[in-house]
Amino acid sequence: MSSRKKLIAGNWKMNKTSADGVALARDLVVAIGKQAEVDVVVCPPFTAIESVGKALEGSNVRLGAQNMHHEASGAFTGEVSAPMLRAIFATHVILGHSERRTFFGDTDEFVNKKVLAALKNQLRPIFCVGETLAERESGATLKVVQTQVERGLEGVNRDQAASVIVAYEPVWAIGTGKVATTEQAQEVHAFIRGLLTKLFSEPVAQKVRILYGGSMKPANAPELLAQKDIDGGLIGGAALEARSFVELVTAAAAVK
Incomplete structure (x- = not known):
């Protein structure tokens, strides 16, 4: 059994007003707010954080949070920084999401700057x-993934790497x-874990959690989460409703 906690x-992507987000958060706190078997993170839009x-x-x-700029402050209209997120007690930030890469032109190099800035500010990317x-x-799947991993984590040291998700x-x-x-x-x-082993060492690679982010739902979660190298999920649609999200947490807790 893996020692990595699921x-x-x-x-939430571009969904939920502040009031809607609070209502969902309160439902989640009631259902799973005290459990400690699975780590749980929610990433609302900026207006609701x-x-x-x-x-x-x-x-x-x-x-x-769902994104951030790599600079701490400055003339970057429409952006937020790591210190801003830390000031409202965010602990994690999604970086390099495919929608950011596809629709907003985030390159591997730009994502890398964000990863380094997040780690510098004690945010877990x-x-x-x-x-x-x-x-x-x-x-080309493995070639594409290898390029993204290597470029995105350039400059990350071994001590920092274990904090990356x-x-x-x-x-x-x-x-x-x-x-x-x-x-x-x-x-x-498994391929990604092998890359992390080459980049940072086997002990570090065994600490890094690798999430599956491709339409995980309560119906397919148990089988996916049972895999040796799948340590959880980055959930889109199923995160917008308390019941389905709670079911995913429950499924993760059931994996032995």
Whole structure:
């Protein structure tokens, strides 16, 4: 059995007003706020982070953001910085999500700057990598993932690496209802752990949690979470409703 504690992180994307977010957070606190078997993080949109954070106070549910800029402050209209997130008690931040890469042009180099800034400010990056459908069909999955991992983690040292959370998200399985087979998911997770071993050492690689981020739902979670190298999930749609998200946490807690 892996010594890595399972982690279920909810990415609310551009959903939930502040009031909606608080209502969902309160439901989660009632249902899973005291359990300690699984680490739980919720990542609301920026307008709801502070109010959701207050609703989570005193519980074991952690607060995360969906993105950040690598600079601490300055003339970057529309952006937020790591110190700003730390000031409202965020502990995690999603970086390099496929939607940021696809729609907003986040490059490996830009994501790398964000990863380094997050670590410098004691924020735990949930660092996302993954291939498109065209890349998968052309047989380039592992090459694409390797490039993203190596470039995204450049400059991260061994001591910092254990704080990084990697999320593998097959882009073709996000919001499409398609899910990578358990074997496909485990193959890439194991490959990523092998890369981390080369970059940082075996002991460090065994500490890093690698999440599956491709349409994990209560129906497929038990099988996915039972895999050796799948340490949890970065959850999109199923994180927007308390019942389904709680079921995923329960599924993670049941893995022995």
